[in-house]
Amino acid sequence: MTNDAPSSAAGDSFPRQHARTQRYTVGQPRSYAVPPDGSAVLFLRSRGGAERANLLWRLDTGTGAETVLADPAALLDGGTEDLSAAERARRERSRESSAGIVGYALDAAGALAVFPLSGRLFAAGPGTGQVRELPVSGSVLDPRPAPDGRWVAAPTTDGALRLVAADGSGQRVLAEPERPGVSWGQAEFIAQEEMDRDRGYWWSPQSDRLLVARVDDAPVQRWWIADPANPAADPVEVAYPATGTPNAEVTLWLVDLAGGRTEVVWDRQAYPYLARVHWSGGGPALLLVQARDQRSQLLLTVDPETGATSTLRTEQDPVWLELFPGVPAWTPGGALLQISDEPGHRALLADDRALTGAEWHLRAVLAVGRTEALVLASAGEAAEDWTPGLVSLLEVPLDGSGPRMLRTGAALDAVRGGDTTVLSQSSLDYPGRRAEVLRAGEQVAVVANHAERPVLTARPVFRLAGRRRIPAAVLLPTGYDRARDGLLPVLMDPYGGPHGQMVVQAHNANLASQWVADQGFAVVVADGRGTPGRSPGWEKAVAFDLAEVTLADQVEALQALAEEFPLDLGKVAIRGWSYGGYLAALAVLRRPDVFHAAVAGAPVTDFALYDTHYTERYLGTPQERPEVYRAHSLIEDAAKLERPLMIIHGLADDNVVAAHTLRLSSALLAAGRPHTVLPLSGVTHMTPQEQVAENLQLLQVAFLKQALGM
Template sequence: MTHTDPYLALSAATGRFSYGAPRAVTLASDASRALFLRSTGSTDPVERLWLYDLATGREQLVADPLVIAPERTGDASALPPLERRLRERIRLWAPGIGSFAATGDLAQAVFALDGRIFRCDTATGTSTELPVVAPAFDPRPNADGSVVAYVADGALHLTPGGRVSPEDGALWGVAEFAAQEELGRLRGHWWAPDGTALLAARVDESALPLRHFADPAHPELAPESFAYPQAGGPNADVQLWVLRPGGASTRLVWDTELFPYVMAAGWEGDGEILLTVADRLQQNVLLLTADPATGGTRELSRTEDEFWVDPLPGTPLRLADGRVLTSSDTPAARGVALDGKILTDERLQVRRVVGPWRDGRLLIEAGDGDPADQHVFLLDPNTGALEKLTEGAGVHGVAAHAEDVLLLTSASLDGIRRELRTAAGSTDFPDLAAELPYRPRPQLARVTDLGLPTAVLYPRGHRGGSKLPVLLDVYGGPGFQVIANEPRRWQLKQWWADQGFAVVTVDNRGTPFVSPDFTRAIFRRFSQVAIDDQVAALQALGAVHPDLDLERVGVRGWSYGGYFAALAVLRRPDVFHAASAGAPPTDFRLYDTAYTERYLGLPQENPEGYAADCLIDDAPALTRPLLLIHGLADDNVHPSHTLLLSEALTRAGRAHSVLPLPGTSHMLPDGGLERVAEQELEFLRRELGATPSL
């Protein structure tokens, strides 16, 4: 489909301004070189492997999929199902090399292309195809690159060497759905440093119900099925084994009944493995040390919380001297503690522990006042002293680090910079992404006695004095913050404003980075806090923004935001006059275990909370226009969520609209977001009476 709107056409052509941006930057052990993935320009979607010399600033293309395997690059159907699902989990739709793994010196890198495995000699830029037994996924080299482990047909293999996992009907070497989507663990096998053994996940999904997907636009195609861990039901049985090619295998032993989730794992030397496990409700997280010879484990630290242990990436972390860094939350602040002693004060909201860097100090990413900003700090674990490494409003983060080298990404409302800091000074890291078409200036404010973060965007050129229909562009769910001084998230919102709306965004309680108390307000029930906060924020903003026409309020959102949009018109039609709800999880009893139970508990133990958050029974109350949108290939929020609500609305005699998207997943790839936006615009203009300003 050709977009007639210039912004939507540009957004689609540039992959939402992501094509040409470097990612997956990996530094050599001596910090002399970096490998990274990037396309050749802002309208080229195909990701290639590049080598960058830090001393000279010279970059070299070392692996081009259009040269290596031109016949199928870009054909998603050519990907093994396991790789296709992992790309969905990490929201990656660009074709080409999706990931790579390299030896420590970056002399060799391995990657998969459409089920084939290649080894790249980065010095010469020569890629050699390796023999594999079936469409392959997730290749990883041993320390010297002589042997590569990979997954094929759910089994773990070596090339050279053959199958290394048992033939027992389980999946080997992969991360299960819950780990990939909700727990932050994307891999399922790890080489020992000496290359003589592999730590591997064994995943048994036989107890899980199946989800089925059929493409109504192609009835000649067989439906696809996969195992899905539904709230209140069984989880995958996940074990960790040490596999020794040609030798005995050892299972790591811990209480998997009480602690079923493997959050992280890896080798700490040839004689030790560290793993992080959690109980089902994620109120207890353990760091365990394991002996790979015997499989015995011992607890090193325990993090407990009466609500849930909010994941803090990078923790728990054992330091070189044996002390353990863990998250440590107070009602007001997300902090870290060393062997139980809190290191950070309440002015910080720690968001990620990057790891050790200079002089044993720790790189951390944290907010230090305004939740719209994030900065990079060095934290001394002995004294708690902080050194701030970034300045100015924006979202600053660490993309890579080694020895005296630091790659920073700094995104502010003025633009995005990737800065490479070395002992020789500072330089820009190569970035070919398109320039953002405009610099939106959202008016940020904290409102109500809760200090809710909010933003208002007016059409460019709006002078004031005339009422505008309000579009509440919302997410509102746990785990994702919208209000931030980061330019990309405001581009589409500004486009909506330019169509004749005053665009309002609110981070209600339950969203992250304000404080633990702010986040935990949704404990055991999502809907009431979200609707109360969004309504209160709208009223507060209306009192200071006279151009907001609160008699014409529309709401749009996707995923949890789609859930909120439908919730808004069903339960508060006095405030919300039309809604566009994309991919809404309308009944959390049908959503996944790890996410849903973290906040709502088990359905068997909190039936009232699940019932209160379900939208199906609200169908007879609909009196406002509602557009439901759903991708029919969505394996995250299954399309049944929308269809069940639509069925209930139809039975209740309530008119509504449904836009099905055949073959489309949860992340709306390949211009899907822009096509949907055009449909939403037509609906919302009609219902709210907006007229474009430009």
């Protein structure tokens, strides 16, 4: 693996290095793009493992040489970045913790790359190496060039969508808000946080018009997030769509380059969620719109002249309909690609014809070519060789001749342009990620990785635990000897809920758990029902019963693994963050017979305080199912606490707001139940601050050791 960085700063402990390097992501290449001719690979990477600011790089696939296309320090004349509140919010939604250039977009030929930096708009010519600033009024978010490279569109923080020619001339406003609370070309909170849609506008293949989302957040209730450590500072107003309350009103418009607008019309009352938009040369623009309960959705085509829509597919599911990366999409030949739930797996479909069978569980479409699609898949649930923590990269011919497996590994990802593919993966055999550049299937380069090497080595052992074959990883202390050391106190270290797969056969993904193990624990990570990558039935088993199902699977995994590993079931702790934090607190409240201490980070304690799209998918609305919300409330269980519990929460968190922890703490106090609360001033849901991240690990272990009598 190419890695030119030093192993660590002198004297670094793991918690310090882990925090300082942003979990070893600083210096790691990312965000790859390949022009259609395959002559180059563009990517982001900082200069070293100690520098957070990303530069835009170009790798020549003919020579393997890497050159800098854009350096933030040079473009800002050595100044520091000045991020708007809107840009900080975008980064929080995407869990972006790096600096410098954090995203860019290419035209269709790969001849123009555009990116924002400190709210300014820059354009780079990957072929020429020239970088220039394009004058745009306002602070820029998410700029994107037209496919033909002549124009660049850019939403700005004042809610407008602006247009400028690639040579910097002709700046004008395509759409601007008529009042505060309206924005054009930006994705709303729910789309970014829960739908994996971070875009709010899409160019036509002919570069003559755009589909633009207009978001009006006036219907959304207002919450206020204050900083108690700075009482002179004004509270921040947040439009937060809590479950059972109104969402932002999202409409879609066809906007021409002169600013003319035509509304795209569909039944927004029945299908309010704009989940996906696809516009390519393979067919008319596609919209995927969902009902609020997410059990039905329409796939629509758009008439680019009138804005009228026609229903191409109607889909229904009695539980919920999942959204997938990369689909729906047209192939260049005009076939419609989708991913469909089938018994025990998900299949790739082209015009309703299955291209994959029960042996593969489709997870994402990465690239679509003229003759094949590049996809990610797990083995189908019924496969005899089903292995936890691995995915496969498949090339699926569109003629139905059957998929070809290109690679199996951990955390695989790939991009493709022409005959060039960048394949990025992690492994247990080396730290970090390795990115290979392949041309016609042959390796021509490896992208240099400057991330620091960790100061410890992870040694997870993987199992399918219990009668449900729950994917699990077990980590024991380095140098552990059972005859000498005996049974070990246990730390369950899950996320354990929807959209969060923790059991992966990747070195760095297991480092934090290994460090805790080296403090004298046996650490168990288990992905029970509700977690992704297994089957539709596995994910949907949590419908209306998140709490009991996810907790039961942690207990089953623990007890099954104790038959093989040296687990002291008389000393079991559990910790987690976000849903994992909810699960940790739930465990000591409802199963004190199994769990003897817990650390709950940023827990959802009352689902009535969480957002619409996520919560209503799993629990319905509080108006329809109040009994379900009561059954999932930790506050209702406060009087049951009899085990040590530490609750950690960032006071600036606008995703799981601090009210969750404060209300649970108040209920525990009212019930006379001692507990520990660690408030983090100025910290969001990500906890990116170096000192905070380092000390949180140390404090958690100290608390758990004391609680378990170690």
